[in-house]
């Protein structure tokens with residue numbers, strides 16, 4: 001069994017200490033929320049000593065705070081992943097999926113510069129970040145897309161294979177069913193994002209297992 005990283009296949013024993021849910025880069029502008037009028041002026045600049053407390057309280061109300069794919073953010077990511085490596089880190093599982101603007105070339109660059117393995121995911125994030133075409137995709141096509149990305153190469157970067165499914169959000173039940181079907185077929189790892197409803201994790205696991213997905217470690221898998 002091999003793990004597909006953005007720089008190629010490696011043995012599981014070479015992964016080292018692994019963070020299973022990180023985002024090195026993503027488009028998050030859809031999540032902007034207007035701050036209360038009385039404190040709106042606090043959000044007009046980047047971080048300052050005067051406004052950092054307000055941004056902590058209302059993180060989605062700072063346009064500066066929710067940009068996670070500009071040069072400033074990328075510079076911080078190179079630094080942080082470098083520190084992760086220095087402190088004994090081995091691998092980062094990158095959970096950015098369709099709708100959040102996955103950036104595989106950047107993951108490759110981070111991996112090359114830091115020596116940390118990066119595993120890219122496949123699948124779709126929540127409905128709020130999808131366009132009309134994506135929302136109309138059939139279960140079969142969701143499945144086929146993940147199959148292609150896991151076994152042949154990613155649609156936006158064909159020489160890189162996705163290494164797992166995720167993070168899959170409950171934007172449509174068919175996305176979860178497709179994830180269950182692909183897991184049954186390939187035995188790959190899965191990461192779900194249940195969003196805010198406390199009942200969602202239970203419904204996700206029900207739909208996923210009904211579609212054939214396994215919830216154990218699936219040691220007898222093919223990947």
Ligand SMILES: [Zn+2]
Nearest residue numbers: 021023095167
């Ligand atoms: Zn995430």
